[in-house]
Every structure is written in C-alpha cells, then in structure tokens.
Amino acid sequence: MSSEWAIRVHNLSKTYRLYARPGDRGKQWILPAVQKCLGREPVQYYREVHAVENVSFEVKKGETLGIIGRNGSGKSTLLQLIVGTLTPTGGTIDIDGRVAALLELGAGFHPEFSGRENVFLNASLLGLSQADIDAQLDDMLAFAEIGASIDQPVKTYSSGMVVRLAFAVMAHVKADILVIDEALAVGDAFFVQKCMRFLRTFMERGTVLFVSHDSSAILNLCHRAIWLENGQIQIQGSSKTVTEQYLASEHRSETFCSPDHSAQSDIVPRPLTAPLHDMRLNFINQSHLRNDIEIFSFQGKGRGFGSGGARIVTAGIFDHEAKHELSWVIGGEAVCVIVQFVASVAIRRVVVGFFIKDRLGQILFGDNTHLTTNAHPISLDVGEEAVACFPFRIPILPQGVYFADVAVADGTPSEHMQLQWIHDAFRLESRTSSTSTGLIGVPFGKIEIRKLSRTKEALAS
C-alpha cells in the first residue's frame, strides 16, 4: 500500500485513569457492572487525566514535522502512541512504512547481553531478517565506533557507547519514518555531527517526526510544526509561524505585572531620522564580489508581542557613528543597530536586544544591553525616550532575505517581562555575495598560498 501520507493521525486521544489505591482498579472492573445490574448509578473509582486530546494531523512522505511544546504538554505521549508503545484511548493512527524511534536510545538493550547480541536483538525487533542483519552488521559496528568492546556485556559500556550503538542500529534498519526526541544530542561533539549528517541525509528521502521544546531546532530542521499545549494542538502550520507564536506565549506566561496603557497615547514619537547615506559610494571602484545588502525601513506594525510597557519608535542600521540611517551597507563594514523606544510605564531595569535571523528563522547573531547596564541599571519614567546603540561589523551575508527582531524588556535575561517584541522589525536583502558556504561570512585578511622552498629541495634530492 503506498499513499501520499506517511502518518495520518485522526482524533487521537489518550486518557489515563488514576486510581488512588490499587484496590480501586479491581473495584472499577467489577462494581460498576454490578451497580448497573442493580439499577443504580455506577460509581467512578478513578480520576481521568487527558494526556492527548483530539489530535489530528498528517505527515506527507518525505516531510519533516516538528512538534513543540512545554514539558508535560503531551509530546512524548503522542510519540509513544505513534511508535506503538502506548495504545490510544480513542482515534486512529495510520502509518505507512517502517518506523524507527530514537526516543530513549538504548532503552531496549539488555544489560547482560553483549553489544553484538543487542544489535541482533534490536535489529530483529525492528523487522530485519537474519540475512539483513548480517549484511549490515559491519556498517553498524563501524558507525558505533565501539571497537573491541562489542563482545562485552552492555552493562560495562559508558552511556555514550550505549547511545552510539543504539543510534547505529536505528541508522541502519532502512526505516521509512524516523521518530526523534530532543534528547538526541548525546555523545561527544564528533558523534553528534555524525548523527546530524545522518539525519540531514535521511531527511532528503525519509519522513521525520521531530519533537523538541527548542524552537530554533524545530526551525532549523522542520518544514512544518505543531504546537502542543495540554495535550491539544494549539496551532499547526509552517515552522516559522508556529515557533514565533510559541515563543510569544512562552514570554507571556512569564509576565509578572500588567502594564498601564493610559499613558501611551500622550507621547508623540520623534524618530532620529537623518538623510539616508549610501555607503556603497565609498567602494564604488572595488571588486564585483562586493556584498551589497539593502536595508528596508522599520516596520513597527508587524507581528509581535509584549505587555505594551514600551513602544519601539524605530529600529534600523546606522553608520558606525550612529548619525545616518543606511539604506545600503556592504558586508564587512562597521555599522550600528539603533533601537529607539518610548516607555509607556515606569521601567526599572531596561534591557534592549536584537537579533538577525535568516529566511528559515534561524538566529544568526544578535545581542542585548544586559551586560553593559547590569552594574548600573537604567530606569525610565513614563513617557521617557531612549535609544540603544549596538556598534558592530556587519558580517557578509549570503544571498537571500534576512529579518531582524528587536525587543525591549524589563528585568534580567533570566527573569524579565517583554515590554515589546517586534518580529521582523526590518528586512535586509543581500544581493550578491562573496561567501559560498556557511550561514554568514566573516571578513578575511589577505588569503594566499606560499610555496615552501624547503619542500622543493627535498623533492630534488
């Protein structure tokens, strides 16, 4: 059976019955039936907990779907239902293809068995025949990098070795669907890179279900995402929209006071505008590989969130003296990000920040004023205006569209209230680029190749 869908989940629910005492479970089996026979209202001996409620979604073949949510939002339960370790209370799951789960790596290993035996055990559980396993065994062992310990019992392995072995098995079972929990980043950095390479290769052909509470991982890896909250789907859509909303709600729930909106209307913003200056003029005679970046004007009416305790009047990129707002810059030049805002409420410890993200929403770089103002916090009265300036050398950006998020908050990075956060406050567009690889390019000095004379002599002799 082949269809367009790899996973179809329809109205899925999982309800747990919690019993106060072990005896209550037995009572629940027998007594309600007896009470019904006697014509009485059956007594319920349990409390119901809805771990997953009416969840429906579909994953196309070859698609990567992310599931994001806080701890206890039902992400793991949902995965366990899809993998088949839990049985749904209601609804249906249709899966087309072989599923490999990277949930708790090594959980299926028997500690007394040797590594090799566990490979056989796990692979045959995933539906591989003896011949398949024999053919794949060398690859698996090479991938796991266990070495001679492969014939030792798994209980003698380090946790990293167990995870490597389990991952190696999963990577070689030729699964159609991969289910991954966030706890993937274990083992040393080299192995994590190997796993990520495997994952990226797998994503080219296979279907992946990826669960995390880290929005940047979701953005980085997934096409679409689902935000799960209290077992229900909050929203589903492109991973960019979903993670933005998720991030916004995360900040909202940390809010500790309600702002006073009344003062806001009295203030007339006075943007720090100045003649636009095209920096390219200074470089007009230089190479055609120049990285021209066009900067579009500030969009304050865009999406965002926050308590409303501050209003960002303008934000943009200025020259390094913060005098002229720029419409074009060249990658590698010294510039300054300016964020100008008005306080609508009294702010105790103002923190201003920004970051630049790429087309996929992955954060490339950014900073905030916390470290600068930590020792001497700046407080603002209602209606006071302020401007934050971040001077830096703008990196070379590969061709594409970039966005900047800017935010003003009150507090410290660990405990704060977002006063205003603007998504995509201004847009940057890189037209040409000298970088060919990497997310951003850094300006290099003179690159050259020098022949070493010693080598020449050695060859001659």
Add this chain to the structure above:
Amino acid sequence: MASRQYGLSPLMVFTSMSSHWNLLCLLTKREIVSRYRGSLLGVVWAFLHPTVMLAVYTIVFRGAFGMRWGRDGESAMDFGLLLFSGLIIHALFAESIHRAPYLIVNHSNYVKKIVFPLEILAWTSLGAALFHAAISALVLIVFYGVLHHSLHWTMLLIPVLLLPLALVTIGISWFLASAGVFLRDLGHASGPVTTVMLFLSPVFYPASAFPDSYRVLLYANPLTFLITQAQDVLIWGKAPSWVGIGLYCVCSYLIAWAGLLWFQKTRKAFADVL
C-alpha cells in the same frame, strides 16, 4: 499498515512462536547461559543439580523415611528414579509458573520503551524450563541404564508427554504474566499453589495410596495424569494412554489459546499500569 492489531486466531499460539523465532532462540539461549554465567562449572551445573537431587530423594525418602511404592523387586534406586520422573513433570510446570507473574513486570522496558512482541517472553521462560527438563530426563535415563543395563523403548516417548504439558504451561503463563501486571499479589501466590500441586499429585506416593474420599482432589490436578504417564514410559516401560494424551492435547491447546486471548486483550493496558 493499519493501526496495531494483535492476532486472536487459534493458530496464533504457534505463530506467536514462529514469527519471532530468531529472537526467541537468542533470548532463550541467553536465559539459560546467564543463569550459569560466572560460575566455575558453568552449564555442568545443569547436570549436577538433577543428579544431586536424585541422590537426595533416594536417600531421604527411601533410606530415612523407608517409603515404598509397593511393587515387587523394587530397589532403593528404583524408588528414587520413580520419584524423579514425576518431579521432572512438576518442575517444568512450576519453574514457568513461578516466573510468569513477573515476566512483564520485570521487563517494563520492553513494554514502555520499545515495541516488543511481549508474548514471546512466556515462550522464553518455557524454553529454559524445557531445557532443564530435557537434561533431567537425560540424567534419569543414564541412571536407569546404569542400574538395569537396559532401557525401555517407551523412554523415547517422553517428548510426546512434554508437548501437552508445554501447552498447558504456556497458557497459564500468559494468563499469569498479564494478570500479574494488574495484581502484584499473584507473584506471592504462585509459590504456595505449585507446592500444593506437588503434594496433591502422585509424585511421592502412588495414586492408590491416596484416601478414596480425597482422590478427586488428586485427579483435579492437571499434572496427575502426565505424572503417571511419565512414570509409565520412563520407569515401567508401558506405552502411554494415547486416547488420554490426545484428549489432554486438545484441552491444553484450548487453555493455551484462552491464555493468549486474555494476554492479547489485556496487553494494551500494560503500559498504562507499569
């Protein structure tokens, strides 16, 4: 692939074993080997244990208690072998039943963390018990041969008796393995129950020695028939009752199927309880 469904057909008793044959062999082998791992004598213990038990039964029950089966020309060694043939049957049953309530509980990883064919755990435990029964039978046959300088051809029929025994054992094991998840008390109850079954069977005495008024208890014990049959084929050299064994096979297959049905019906709740 549709949503997960667990087979319920009568053939499932066998397909549960054959569809994961490799896994089953691996797990059973490990089950047996791990018991002797680390000991100096290793698998030799599998032979030593029944041999020592055979010697102890002979000395204590015949030598110290002066018990007799009541047949002419019966030597002390014969009495020991007779006892031992009954014990092989009981031990196979008891070993599996003791462990059954803990099978799922002790493998909660296989329930909660991975998708595992849980029904084969009972086969694994039965497989290990069968291995020990086979060794015990071998020890018995060797001792008999040394003692009498001859063997009965009926000794070859012992596997025919083990088949229905295995079926009834696996059926009860499946039931207990599942019920033990919900009712932890079963683990404590299985020990006394199998002990009662040992004394309510013609292992230490002939069935005729049991008072008439209580004899119904003796025949209510599912092991009684197989124990007398085992004594017939191993010691007396008599052919077994084929009709009896045939009927027993049918009944035990029904028990195995019922046990599996119960197991498959209840397994969905395992992960919620463990």
